[in-house]
Amino acid sequence: MSAAAEKPRSIRIADADPNAIFQSGLEYNTPVRGMWNIVHTGMLIPGAHQIFACAQGCLRGVILTAAEMNALDRLSWISVSEQDMYDGSLEYDIIDGCAEILQKLPQKPPVVLLYLSCIHLFAGVDFEMILSALRSQFPGIAFVDCYMTPTMRQTVSPAVKMAAQLYAALEPRARNPRAVGIIGNDRPTDEGSELLRLIRGNGFILRDLTLCKDYDEYQQMGECALNLTYTPVAGLAGEELEQRLGIPHLHLPNSFDYSEIAANYWLLCDALGIECPDFSAEIAAADAALDRLYAEIGEIAVAIDFTAVTQPFSLAKLLTEHGFHVKYIIADAAAEDAAAFSWLAEHRPDLEIFSAANVNMLHFKSEEHEPVLAIGQKAAYYFATDHFVNIVMNGGYYGYAGIAALCTLMSEAYRTPKDSRRVLRHKGLGCPSCLL
Amino acid sequence: MKNVSRIIPCYAADTSGVCSALYELGGMTVVHDASGCNSTYATHDEPRWYDMQSMIFISALTELDAILGNDEKLIADVVSAAHDRRPRFIAVCGSPMPMMTGVDFDAAAAEIERRSGIRTLAMHTNGTHSYIAGASEALCRIAEEYTDNLPKTKEPSVNILGATPLDFGIGGTVDSLRLWLHEQGFSVISCFAMGDTLETLRKAASAHVNLVISQTGTAAAQYLYDVFGIPYVCGIPTGQQFPAAVADALKHAAADGQCRFPCAAGHSDEKGEIVVIGESIAAGSIAAELSVQTGKTARVICPLPFDPRCRNGAAESPASEEEIERDLTEHPPQIIAADPLYRFICPQQARLIEMPHFAFSGRCFDTRIPDLLHFDYSR
Numbered sequence: 001m002s003a004a005a006e007k008p009r010s011i012r013i014a015d016a017d018p019n020a021i022f023q024s025g026l027e028y029n030t031p032v033r034g035m036w037n038i039v040h041t042g043m044l045i046p047g048a049h050q051i052f053a054c055a056q057g058c059l060r061g062v063i064l065t066a067a068e069m070n071a072l073d074r075l076s077w078i079s080v081s082e083q084d085m086y087d088g089s090l091e092y093d094i095i096d097g098c099a100e101i102l103q104k105l106p107q108k109p110p111v112v113l114l115y116l117s118c119i120h121l122f123a124g125v126d127f128e129m130i131l132s133a134l135r136s137q138f139p140g141i142a143f144v145d146c147y148m149t150p151t152m153r154q155t156v157s158p159a160v161k162m163a164a165q166l167y168a169a170l171e172p173r174a175r176n177p178r179a180v181g182i183i184g185n186d187r188p189t190d191e192g193s194e195l196l197r198l199i200r201g202n203g204f205i206l207r208d209l210t211l212c213k214d215y216d217e218y219q220q221m222g223e224c225a226l227n228l229t230y231t232p233v234a235g236l237a238g239e240e241l242e243q244r245l246g247i248p249h250l251h252l253p254n255s256f257d258y259s260e261i262a263a264n265y266w267l268l269c270d271a272l273g274i275e276c277p278d279f280s281a282e283i284a285a286a287d288a289a290l291d292r293l294y295a296e297i298g299e300i301a302v303a304i305d306f307t308a309v310t311q312p313f314s315l316a317k318l319l320t321e322h323g324f325h326v327k328y329i330i331a332d333a334a335a336e337d338a339a340a341f342s343w344l345a346e347h348r349p350d351l352e353i354f355s356a357a358n359v360n361m362l363h364f365k366s367e368e369h370e371p372v373l374a375i376g377q378k379a380a381y382y383f384a385t386d387h388f389v390n391i392v393m394n395g396g397y398y399g400y401a402g403i404a405a406l407c408t409l410m411s412e413a414y415r416t417p418k419d420s421r422r423v424l425r426h427k428g429l430g431c432p433s434c435l436l
Numbered sequence: 437m438k439n440v441s442r443i444i445p446c447y448a449a450d451t452s453g454v455c456s457a458l459y460e461l462g463g464m465t466v467v468h469d470a471s472g473c474n475s476t477y478a479t480h481d482e483p484r485w486y487d488m489q490s491m492i493f494i495s496a497l498t499e500l501d502a503i504l505g506n507d508e509k510l511i512a513d514v515v516s517a518a519h520d521r522r523p524r525f526i527a528v529c530g531s532p533m534p535m536m537t538g539v540d541f542d543a544a545a546a547e548i549e550r551r552s553g554i555r556t557l558a559m560h561t562n563g564t565h566s567y568i569a570g571a572s573e574a575l576c577r578i579a580e581e582y583t584d585n586l587p588k589t590k591e592p593s594v595n596i597l598g599a600t601p602l603d604f605g606i607g608g609t610v611d612s613l614r615l616w617l618h619e620q621g622f623s624v625i626s627c628f629a630m631g632d633t634l635e636t637l638r639k640a641a642s643a644h645v646n647l648v649i650s651q652t653g654t655a656a657a658q659y660l661y662d663v664f665g666i667p668y669v670c671g672i673p674t675g676q677q678f679p680a681a682v683a684d685a686l687k688h689a690a691a692d693g694q695c696r697f698p699c700a701a702g703h704s705d706e707k708g709e710i711v712v713i714g715e716s717i718a719a720g721s722i723a724a725e726l727s728v729q730t731g732k733t734a735r736v737i738c739p740l741p742f743d744p745r746c747r748n749g750a751a752e753s754p755a756s757e758e759e760i761e762r763d764l765t766e767h768p769p770q771i772i773a774a775d776p777l778y779r780f781i782c783p784q785q786a787r788l789i790e791m792p793h794f795a796f797s798g799r800c801f802d803t804r805i806p807d808l809l810h811f812d813y814s815r
Contacts, residue, residue, distance in 0.1 A: 006516040026466060026493040026517045029478040031486045055532040057449030057469075057563030061476030064445060064798040067777065072443050079439040079446060081564050082535065097440045104442045118470065119532045122502070150470035151533050152499045357496075359517045362489050421486060425799070427479065434800050 009360035014349030018334040018341045027357035032377040034392045034429035035307050036186045038148060038162040039065040042113045043074065043431070044186070045166060047215045049109035051101060053078040053094045054117035054148060062115075062148065069432050076101040080119065090125055095133045102138060110215045111142040111169045118151040142169040156236070164237040166209060172245055173222040180272070181207040181224035183241065184234020186393055187430055190405060193398040194265060194282055195228075195252075202274045226271055230254045230264075231310050231393060232335060253336045254310055254394050254402075256318040258283060261399050282400035289407035290322040297324075297414045301372045303383050305330035306356065308376025308391050311337035313344060315375070318403070320348055330354045330378050354382065373414055375406075377424050386417035392429045441757040443780045447740060448602055448795040450561035452481040453570025453652065454529045455492045456600040459484060461578065461634045464491035464523035466514050468539060469531035469563070471496065480798035481567070483601050491523050502533050510539075511547050518552045524634055525581075526552065527574065529559035557581065567602050567795055568715070568741045571652035575628045579656040582634060585664070586642040589623065592690055595643045595660070596627040597668070598653020602795040603715055604630075605805030609672070612809035613649065616673055620683045628656055644690040645669060647682075650717050654743055661695065670717050670746050671698040674808040675725030682721075699724065703747045707767035708733025711786075713760065713774035714793055716742035718808065722773050722791070726813055732770070737763065757781060773813075776801055789813065 007025045039062045042050050052062050052075070059077050066075040078097035084090060098114065114134070116125060131143050146165050150158055163184040180199050182189055188210045189196055199206050207221045227249045229238040238249030250271055252264035262279065269276035302324055304312045314337035316326045326348070332355060334341035344351055355361060356378055365384050372383040380388035389409045391397075397405045426433050448456075451467050455477050458465050467474055474494035478485045482492075501509050510528075518526055528545055545558035557577050561570045575597065594617055599610045610630050617624050625643040626636045640660060646668040648657045657668035667689040673679030678698070685696040702712065702723025709732040712723040716738045723734035736747055739755040747753070754763045761781040764772070772782050773789040775796040782788055791811070792801035 005520045007520065024496060025513045027471070027474070027496045028493055029474045031478060033479060055449070055563040056446050056566065057451050057476065057531055058472050059446050060449055060452070060798075061472055061480060064476075064480040064800070067445060067797065067800050072445070072777070072780070076442045077440070077446065078437075079441075079564075080532075081439065082562065084439075085536065093437075093439070097437055100437055100440050101442050117532070118502075119536050122533065122536050148472070150472050151497055151502055153470065154498050154500070359491070359493055360520050362491065362521070366489070425486070 005360050007358060007360065009358040009364065010352050010354045012349060013329075013341070013345045013351045013353055016345070016353055018338050021332055021353055022355040022358060026359050028359050028362050029357070030378055030381050032381045032424040033427040034377045034390070034424070036392070036428045036431070037065060038062070038115070038146070038158055039075065040069070040428040040431050041159070041162045041166065041186055042146065043069065043071060044209050045111060045113070045169070045215075046212055046218055047109050048074070048111045048113055049105065050075045050113045050115065051077065051098055052115045052148065053080060053097065053120070054115070055080050055119065058117050058148060065427060068427055068434050070434055071432075080117070085119060085123055090120065090123060091130050094130050098134055099137055102141070108138070108141060111144060113144050113146045113165070115146040115148045118149045121147075121149055121152065144168045157233070159233045160236050163233045164240050167221065167237055167241055170222040170241070170245065171219060173219070175225050176205070176223040177225045178203060179205045179207055179220075179224045181221050181227040181247070182229075183209065183221070183227050184229045184237040185210060185231060185396070187396045190397045190402060192401045192405065194279060194401055195268070195398050198265065198268055198272070198274070202272065204272065226250060228252060228268070230398060254398055255337070256311060256314040256403060257340065258400070265399075279400060286400040286403040289404035290319075293407040293411055294323050296411055297373060299325045300414070301325055301327040301370055303328035303330065303372050303374045303379040305374070305376035305378040306332070307378055308389060309394050311340070313337040313340040316340065316351065317343050320344065326351065328352050328354060328372070328379070328383070330356050330376070330382065332356055373410060375410065380420055381424055386420050387413050388418060388420070389413045390418060390423055390429070437758065438756040444757050445777055445796060448481045448567040449563050450565040450567060450570030451529055451531055451563055452477045453567030453572070453600070453602065454527065454559045454561055454574045456482060456567065456602050457571040457574035457629050457652065458527055458578070459490045459492065460488070460629060460631070461637070462524035463527055464493065464518060464521055464525075465527045465529070466493050466495055467529055467531060468495045468510055468534045469497055470533065481602060481795070483606050483794065483799070483802060491521055493517060497533055502537050505537060507539060507544055511544055511551070514548050515551045518548070518554055523554065526554050526556040527559055528556065529561040529570070531561070531563040535562035535564070555581065566740050568651045571600055571602065572655040575653060576655035576659050578628065578634075578637060579640065579659050582638050583640050583660065583664070584638045586639060588644055589625070589642050592622045593625050593643045594622040594686065595625050595640045595646045595666075597646050597648045597657050598650035598717070599627050599630040600650070600652060601630070603650040603652070603718060603793070604808070605794050605802065608805060608807035609809060612807050613673070616679065616809055617647070620686065622686065628653060641666070645686050647671075647686060648717060650715050651740065651742055651746070665693065667693050667695045669696045669698065670743070672718055672721040672808050674721050674811060675729065675813055677728040678721055678725040679809070681724070697745045699746050700748045702727060702734055703736040703750060704733050705748070705750060706733050706735070708735055709770040710734035711737055711764065711769040711772045713737045713739070713772065713778055714791070715740055715795070716746045720746055722808070726771065726773065729813055730771070789815075
């Protein structure tokens with residue numbers, strides 16, 4: 001990299017704007033594949049069949065996502081040509097294509113996720129008319145409008161919209177006052193978390209799409225008396241279900257700050273009408289886990305990336321407060337953890353933030369690096385370490401128990417190297433893969 | 437419908453073809469797109485991505501810039517990245533959204549070149565065509581831009597045209613091909629575009645003949661024929677019998693300046709016992725070998741763009757899932773050679789010779805991409 005890059009790949013946190021840490025520009029794509037895409041997410045609905053209508057270049061990635069999941073039988077496609085965009089046939093091409101696909105399927109699916117792309121929206125496609133026509137032709141199938149629209153990501157990101165559309169096929173049901181939903185996640189919440197103990201331990205039924213075994217169980221999510229979200233991408237799902245089915249929604253961000261975790265539990269207990277327990281023991285256990293970990297790993301540089309945890313600055317603050325040498329963060333913005341960002345800027349001004357996609361990160365991996373314990377796949381790749389915590393989206397961990405669990409994962413990562421090359425290429429961490 | 441598929445994948449797109457063809461040449465390739473093209477390319481279409489870094493970037497197009505026609509953002513970002521990365525050349529290519537907004541890539545490339553002082557090539561992709569179109573344009577542009585007018589070498593020599601991992605994976609076929617050509621008495625001047633630098637490609641005009649190993653190389657071959665008079669031969673010396681035909685064609689082409697298409701011998705319009713599905717030159721070569729080995733009639737189904745001269749003049753081929761499935765059902769062959777993901781639409785009674793093709797199944801069978809020169813068809 002030239003000494004005076006026009007768009008530097010890193011910045012001291014004290015010099016960074018939390019809302020836009022780096023200037024926008026061309027972007028590089030790291031060869032780490034653990035984060036889920038909209039195909040992985042759509043596969044969560046039991047029995048769902050996905051149909052993508054878009055250009056060949058866009059189709060390729062989604063089809064091969066399904067192929068690597070050994071799930072090609074759950075995804076079909078309609079390619080869009082230049083001519084299709086201009087000859088007035090856009091809607092009918094999709095309707096006819098979907099009908100042909102559905103007639104060829106050995107079994108009719110209970111729900112079809114129909115994905116249109118950026119160019120359809122740009123051309124002003126009448127999506128409602130398409131859905132209406134398909135619902136008339138196939139009255140036993142629920143059709144859900146889905147979107148592969150990365151160009152529109154600054155309005156609503158595809159991941160956020162997909163998390164919301166996962167629940168669009170839920171039908172209204174009688175409210176079950178004992179049913180609580182956790183929605184918008186791509187993996188189950190850790191069974192050891194206080195969150196699940198509060199729900200199940202007080203006699204409530206947990207409804208979570210990631211645990212649904214069939215379409216009937218999926219539909220049971222419509223009976224929830226309360227929906228919880230805790231990842232940033234899930235918020236819209238909660239809001240839309242509140243609006244459409246009247247299910248109250250509570251967002252309890254997955255923070256690493258003890259007081260914020262406590263506030264989340266107070267909010268939840270209040271919503272459930274139960275007494276909030278004393279979590280002193282859980283806090284002490286988290287502290288003890290942190291202390292044990294520090295005694296083991298000491299001053300090794302720690303790098304955290306935003307794909308591993310949704311609040312990397314919050315985690316960095318927690319670890320810093322416990323003496324760890326958090327030296328690097330890979331993130332392009334601070335959102336729910338803006339307060340932690342400000343704390344770090346004041347107390348650890350030299351903490352270095354790296355862009356995840358800056359073009360000057362291209363050869364960063366090949367540069368000389370000190371030993372690093374990485375939390376997340378991008379950090380592992382960029383800092384060329386086999387010692388990393390292999391999770392995405394918090395790994396399902398939450399609360400004080402989540403902190404203790406993360407300490408265990410860090411300890412394991414410190415002691416036992418992973419085969420980075422093999423692990424990082426697996427697309428959609430937690431999904432089946434023909435590459436494994 | 438021709439544009440519908442229930443279960444089989446589509447081939448890699450034109451943008452991936454451009455990136456793959458230019459990957460090893462020291463340039464900076466920019467796909468004007470939001471994100472998907474680069475992620476798809478890097479994950480599914482580019483086996484070199486982890487071990488061999490290349491300046492392949494995405495413009496990260498946003499809705500606002502698309503609607504407002506803010507091409508200045510693309511131009512300024514490319515110039516800025518070029519300042520930081522200092523590439524040998526720049527290539528810019530388009531995806532579906534720029535197609536919708538009518539981005540003028542020729543004008544953008546000219547402006548980038550003016551500001552950066554770095555040669556900038558516009559590639560006319562839009563994400564709706566196959567990798568053949570993109571790689572073909574990219575390889576041809578490289579030939580046009582960089583081939584020096586040099587005298588022919590004293591000894592027989594050859595260029596390999598149309599080599600990308602999309603068709604051949606890494607190593608394997610292309611490495612074996614270099615050895616085979618040496619064994620046939622040809623020195624390899626250059627390979628468009630695996631394993632050689634831009635400096636090496638500059639010497640292409642000193643070769644006596646070009647060996648075109650996929651349809652991605654035909655446009656460059658035609659250019660080198662038209663401008664430098666270098667004849668070309670389309671075929672891959674696969675198996676036991678067919679290599680002799682390719683070697684013979686190379687020697688005669690070098691001697692008489694006439695282009696030859698030995699791969700066309702693999703295709704018969706008769707509905708025979710063998711079907712090979714895939715890229716036309718590879719599939720034709722495989723079909724020719726299988727036909728000789730078994731004594732049975734073969735035909736090629738080519739779902740990708742092809743030169744009819746590579747298919748015995750046949751200008752039409754089943755291409756969509758529906759057409760291929762119907763063809764195989766109505767005229768069931770005994771043997772099918774194809775990528776394993778075609779198995780979903782192959783008749784059960786046919787024997788499938790699995791020949792993974794990276795441009796079709798991506799990473800799914802990446803450890804089994806065949807070395808076509810040493811493939812054992814009797815397995």
